[in-house]
Amino acid sequence: MVKVTYVAHDGESTTIDAEEGASVMKTAVSNDVDGIVGECGGSMMCATCHCYVDEAWADKVGTRSDDEDDMLEGATSEVTERSRLSCQIKLTPELDGLVVHLPEDQI
Amino acid sequence: MAGPVVIAGAGQGGLQAAISLRQAGFDGPVTLIGSEPGLPYQRPPLSKAYLKDGDADALALRPQSFFETKDVTYLPETTVTRIDRDAGRVEVTGPAGDSALPYENLVLATGTRNMRPPIEGLEHACDLRTLADARTLRGRLDAPRRIAVIGGGFIGLEFAAVAVKQGHEVAVIEAAPRLMARAVSPLMSNRFATLHRDWGAELFLGQPAVSVDEAGVTLADGTRVPADFVLLAAGVQPNVELAEDAGLETANGIRVDTRLRTSDPAIAALGDCASFPDPRTGRHVRLESVQAATDHARLIAARIAGDDPDGPDYAAVPWFWSDQGDRKLQIAGFAGGPDTTDEAVTENVVARFDAHGLAAVETINAARVHMKVRRMLASGDPIELSLLEELAAA
Structure with missing residues (x-):
């Protein structure tokens, strides 16, 4: 299990014991974490699983791909240098304890 | 407490209606009825990722x-037989x-079923619509085969x-003279025809299949396409019978107004089975897409939860996608009118215009343009062609 914490836009935080190998998006959706939609199911077609990786985790998570960058063009909330599509972040043991912040709106 | 909501159909749209009702604070009873076994699941991966990885658990929406x-x-394996x-x-x-379940609001999310064209011996062909279909299909693909696909739309081509x-020999049979004729411009059809031929598929265009047997498919002009496995992917038709029997207005789907109400205001319809006014043209359209299903569901849920007679009309921009090989086809907007004219902005970006202006933009592996x-x-x-040219060149 890998722990991941979602911090909602209103500051409420939810920590989930996630399955190793699952994405940050799928983990949120499977555990009723509101604030991540994941409309296209992780096909990188919708930009409704936008999250901001916590500064402390930025290096470990790594940077977004060009495709991801392109899709974030259509994200509803502000895109920053820490923006990622959470469907593209796979939970590996190295990411145990990961913290992501959720935007105000996904749609 | 608010009166009960019953949702007939547990696909992505039906489930989204339940999710959105609760997100909007609706506190009445919600019942979701689905005809299939198991939890509601995503259909798009059935013709893509699931075929490759076979991971059914990954498909569950919730x-x-x-x-x-x-x-x-949630009532799985359950069918609504009548609306009283x-x-x-x-x-x-x-x-x-x-x-019998009482409702104050009923949401019809009955979806579609596969079209059965008049082809002799169709019982030899496999469908690809449900998870059960996809499981069967996967099982049949474990050894190299000669496959004929009847239907050159998104599902057949994916x-x-x-x-x-995977190393199979594949022939695609399309009755129309071009691929994905209902969904994309002739320019895009041709582009994908070239791609599929390059990848190794054989294409038979403009000739409907007339019969299927254990050794292959026969086309209207007598051409014989040998195959030991046949997939039927010849489009779908909306499930409107329940609505029709209840006396609701239907015409290529269950007809709804700008707030997605049927001719009975206590009954809404969404997604693949609904014919709704296109916000851009006012023309009634029926779209087969995750986007329409979920955006419809959100509006209906907000309307029911908010009970606001003057709430917003449905206004979402349609979008579609199809993964074929390493190409990501994305369509922003919807061009369905007979007056559509197409402009190739680049080899991978096609703009479609009609009397109302820009109707849709089709892109291949150009997600940034799509999202913009x-x-x-x-x-x-208003969006001019020159602006699209700038975008595509950036």
Whole structure:
């Protein structure tokens, strides 16, 4: 299990014991974490699983791909240098304890 | 407490209606009725990722716990057999026998079923619509085969691209003279015809299949396409019978107004089965897409939860996608009118215009352009071809 914490836009935080190998998006959706939609199911077609990786985790998570960058063009909330599509972040043991912040709106 | 909502159909749209009702604070009873076994799941991967990885668990849209924590009653393997509008209830049949469920609001999310064209011997062909279909299909693909796909639309072509990659011999048979004729411009059809041929598929265009047997498919002009496995992917038709029997207006789907109400305001329809006014043209359209299903569901849920007679009309910009091989086809907007004219902006970007202006932009592996166009279409501002040329060149 890998722990991941979602911090909602209103500051409420939810920590989930996630399955190793699952994405940050799928983990949120499977555990009723509101604030991540994941409309296209992780096909990188919708930009409704936008999250901001916590500064402390930025290096470990790594940077977004060009495709991801392109899709974030259509994200509803502000895109920053820490923006990622959470469907593209796979939970590996190295990411145990990961913290992501959720935007105000996904749609 | 608010009166009960019954949702007939547990695909992505039906489930989204339940999710959105609770997110909007709706506190009345919600019942979601689905004809298939298991939890509601995503269909798009059935012709893509699932064919490759076979991971059915990954398809579930929500876990079982969702239905408990959100207090949504989910009735799988259950069918609505009749709507009794006078009594305000639906009659259902399922594993627990027959029963009647009262509703204050009914949401029809009955989806579509595969079209069965008049082809002799169709029982030799496999469908690809449900998870059960996809499981069967996967089982049949474990050894190299000669495959004929009847239907050159999104599903048939997505499947063909996966099958060719897996080493099968694949032929695609399309009755129309071009691929994906209902969904994309002739320019895009041609582009994908070239791609599929390059990947190794054989294409038979402009000739409908007339018969299927154990050794292959025969086309109208007598051409014989040998195959030891045949997939039927010849489009779908909306499930409107329930609505029709209840006296609701239907015409290529269950007809709804700008707030997605049927001719009975207590009954809404969404997604693949609904014919709704296109916000851009006012023309009634029926779209087969995740986007329409979920955006419809959100509006209907907000309307029911908010009970606001002057709430917003449905205004979402349509978008579609199809993964074929390593190509990501994305369509922003919807061009369905007979007056459509097309402009090739680049080899991978096609703009479609009609009397109302820009209708849609089709892109291949150009997600940035796609997303920008979605935003531009949502703004409602006029969009000139020159602007698209700038975007595509950036």
